[in-house]
Amino acid sequence: MQFARQGDELRLRWKRDGETQPEEEAWTRWATTDWPGDIVLVPALPDRLVVVKPDEEFRLLQGARARLLVRVPLWLEVRTRDEAESAVVQIPTAVMSDTWWGTLEEGELGYWLPTRGRRKLSDADFQEHLCICPLQLENRSGEDLRVDKIALRMAHLSLYRQHQRFWSDVTRVRYLGEDTGSRLDIEGRPPAEAADAELLTEPRVELERGFTARTFARLRSSFGGWR
Amino acid sequence: MMLPSLVLQDSGSSDEANRLMEWLGAIDAGTLIRTAAWLFIGLPIALAISRWARAWVAHNANPQRGLIVGKAIWYAGLLAIIVTVLLELGFSLTPLLGAAGVLGVALGFASQTSVSNVISGFFLMGEQPFVVGDLIEVGTHRGVVQSIDMISVKLRTFDNRFIRIPNETLVKSEVVNVTRYPIRRVDVLVGVAYKEDIDHVRRVLLEVARANPLCLMEPEPIILFQGYGESSLDFKFGVWATREDFFKLKNEIHRDIKVAFDRAGIEIPFPHRTLYVGAQTDPFPVRILSETTDRSMAAPPSPVETEANAPEPDAPESTP
Numbered sequence: 297m298q299f300a301r302q303g304d305e306l307r308l309r310w311k312r313d314g315e316t317q318p319e320e321e322a323w324t325r326w327a328t329t330d331w332p333g334d335i336v337l338v339p340a341l342p343d344r345l346v347v348v349k350p351d352e353e354f355r356l357l358q359g360a361r362a363r364l365l366v367r368v369p370l371w372l373e374v375r376t377r378d379e380a381e382s383a384v385v386q387i388p389t390a391v392m393s394d395t396w397w398g399t400l401e402e403g404e405l406g407y408w409l410p411t412r413g414r415r416k417l418s419d420a421d422f423q424e425h426l427c428i429c430p431l432q433l434e435n436r437s438g439e440d441l442r443v444d445k446i447a448l449r450m451a452h453l454s455l456y457r458q459h460q461r462f463w464s465d466v467t468r469v470r471y472l473g474e475d476t477g478s479r480l481d482i483e484g485r486p487p488a489e490a491a492d493a494e495l496l497t498e499p500r501v502e503l504e505r506g507f508t509a510r511t512f513a514r515l516r517s518s519f520g521g522w523r
Numbered sequence: 524m525m526l527p528s529l530v531l532q533d534s535g536s537s538d539e540a541n542r543l544m545e546w547l548g549a550i551d552a553g554t555l556i557r558t559a560a561w562l563f564i565g566l567p568i569a570l571a572i573s574r575w576a577r578a579w580v581a582h583n584a585n586p587q588r589g590l591i592v593g594k595a596i597w598y599a600g601l602l603a604i605i606v607t608v609l610l611e612l613g614f615s616l617t618p619l620l621g622a623a624g625v626l627g628v629a630l631g632f633a634s635q636t637s638v639s640n641v642i643s644g645f646f647l648m649g650e651q652p653f654v655v656g657d658l659i660e661v662g663t664h665r666g667v668v669q670s671i672d673m674i675s676v677k678l679r680t681f682d683n684r685f686i687r688i689p690n691e692t693l694v695k696s697e698v699v700n701v702t703r704y705p706i707r708r709v710d711v712l713v714g715v716a717y718k719e720d721i722d723h724v725r726r727v728l729l730e731v732a733r734a735n736p737l738c739l740m741e742p743e744p745i746i747l748f749q750g751y752g753e754s755s756l757d758f759k760f761g762v763w764a765t766r767e768d769f770f771k772l773k774n775e776i777h778r779d780i781k782v783a784f785d786r787a788g789i790e791i792p793f794p795h796r797t798l799y800v801g802a803q804t805d806p807f808p809v810r811i812l813s814e815t816t817d818r819s820m821a822a823p824p825s826p827v828e829t830e831a832n833a834p835e836p837d838a839p840e841s842t843p
Contacts, residue, residue: 347741393733395740396706396763403705405765408740445741 297372297387301333308374310387326384334377339370339462340386340497341427341455345406346448347395350413354443356435356471364433365414366448367426370455370462389425397447406447413443427455427462430487437473449480451501456486458493465499546613554611561608569600586655587671591648594673636691640674643690647671653700660699661688702766706739709762709773713780714755716790721748721756727787731779732762737772739763754794 297310300323309322348366356362369390375381392407414421417428429448435441446469453464468481486493577593609616631638648671653659657668659678664686666678676693678686701707715724725746732744742763749757760780764772784791 349740391736393736393738393740394765394768396742396765400706400742401704405705 297337299335299374301331304328304331306331306335306376306384308385312390324385328376328378328382331376331378335384336375336377336381338373338375338496339427339455339457340373341450341453341464342368342371342388342392342407343386344450345397345404346392346409346450347397347406348413348446348448349408349410350443350446351410352413354413356433356441356443358435358438358440361432361434363415364431364446365417365421366409366411366429366431366446367414367421367423368409368429368448368450368464370425370427422461424460424462427464429453429464430466432466432468434468434470436470437476439473441471452480452482452499454484454495454499455497456490456493457496458486458490461490461493462496463487463490463493550612554613558608558611561604561611565604565607566601569597569604573597573600587648587651590655590670636689637674640690643694644671644673646694647676647690652698653703657703658701660701661693661696664688665701705766706742706763707766707769708742709764709769709776711760711762711776711780712749713758713760714752714791715758715784716792717756719756719789723787724756724758724789727783727789728758728760728780731776731783732760735762735772735775735779737764737768737775739765755792 297308299309300307304327306326306328307323308326309324311322346368354364369388369392372387372389374384374387376384392409395406395408397404397406422428431446431448433443433446448467450464453467456463456465463486465485466483466487468483470479470481472479482499485491573593573596576596577589579589580592581589606616609619653668653671655668655670659666659668661678664678664680666680666684666686669677669679673690675687675689678688680686713724713728728746729744732738733740738744739762744763745759745761747759747761749759751757760776762772762776781791783789
């Protein structure tokens with residue numbers, strides 16, 4: 297990332313690894329007021345929900361619990377270092393494809409994230425541009441749960457930093473059944489292995505207690521008849 | 524101060540003039556002030572309330588309902604103020620209403636089309652096949668709905684033309700609402716050469732969809748084999764996008780397919796044509812001359828000779 301100051305104007309350009317950008321189109325400009333000339337880079341969680349797709353089929357038997365660790369690419373928020381500390385732009389460190397969460401008539405736009413659905417992490421799994429989102433899944437329905445896709449609602453999560461590692465809150469998902477949906481709880485603290493992590497950003501939207509939502513997609517037939 | 528005779532009684536013109544003067548003279552200053560207040564304060568207030576209600580409903584429901592509510596409040600306010608002013612000036616409404624009834628019947632016969640449009644407008648507002656801001660297609664017309672009024676619907680086309688479509692026409696004809704749902708599918712017809720491996724083509728197309736961030740991963744892209752074409756294997760490739768990104772993806776996906784096919788060495792064939800002049804004549808004999816022969820000819824190089832200009836192989840040399 298490069299930034300430049302020209303009068304009261306902030307100019308930025310950035311390029312991800314492997315990306316090619318024409319030089320003349322790369323700069324983006326912002327007019328500022330009383331900007332001393334410095335910028336601050338703050339890590340942030342994605343601005344939309346992230347639909348996680350396990351690479352391998354994953355099932356939860358009746359009554360079973362499982363902990364999944366999902367690595368989500370962080371965004372980089374650029375702020376001016378002045379009194380207002382205005383957020384200038386948010387840049388994703390990795391481009392994720394868009395996806396739709398819902399039916400053909402209504403739903404929510406999200407990012408698509410294939411994942412290995414790790415149960416444990418090694419040191420090599422931590423990278424500076426990735427945030428670990430711990431998911432505590434519980435199947436309270438009377439049937440086996442095939443976890444085809446999981447919707448991670450990033451707006452409800454906080455971001456924590458433990459040295460050079462980034463964590464989000466633990467999300468507890470209790471699957472109650474096909475008709476009832478899933479009950480979501482955000483613990484509001486980092487997982488036990490990152491208990492000493494410091495809070496970086498608070499959730500954009502506070503989650504109400506006992507929030508029930510469609511979190512799992514079990515069947516492709518949710519898009520039945522769309523051909 | 525009741526003067527119904529002013530409206531209905533048929534008297535001589537001089538009598539009417541006298542009565543008018545008498546009536547005007549009977550209006551006191553208080554009546555004039557109250558009438559002026561209703562007209563110059565009441566009307567702007569009614570207009571302001573209707574605008575505020577329109578904006579509020581548009582914000583909390585949708586722009587179309589805002590439009591309806593705003594107009595309803597304005598017309599109701601206008602009617603109330605007119606009635607109040609007439610009463611204030613001493614008119615009796617009974618004969619006016621009677622006259623309005625007779626006039627209404629006459630106008631009804633004279634304006635059947637307009638009445639039909641008004642009634643159709645109510646159907647449109649009730650059924651809500653589209654709202655203000657939707658992109659719709661009606662017959663050959665395509666545009667963004669600007670307003671849904673009592674008589675007609677106004678559209679703005681993409682090349683910035685204004686189209687007015689009577690409500691009755693909309694009720695009678697097929698209307699396509701292009702932007703009703705939040706996501707849309709871009710369908711691309713793709714033809715590849717017969718020599719290509721179908722599975723390979725499918726893999727390349729799926730990679731094209733995966734590589735474009737605007738292309739939604741769910742609903743999944745579709746690849747349907749359409750059949751054996753005249754000169755190609757035909758596929759329908761469908762990718763989904765949000766309605767906001769639809770046109771952008773539609774532009775990009777064609778380019779992406781071409782780039783991906785070129786990179787993967789997949790041929791997009793063009794139609795092959797063989798001309799045949801009919802059963803009554805033999806096909807044109809075509810002979811490809813080798814490069815050496817071609818160069819040795821004195822005549823301008825012509826790679827193809829036809830029966831018409833080629834020398835007959837067994838013909839004797841020309842003699843004077």
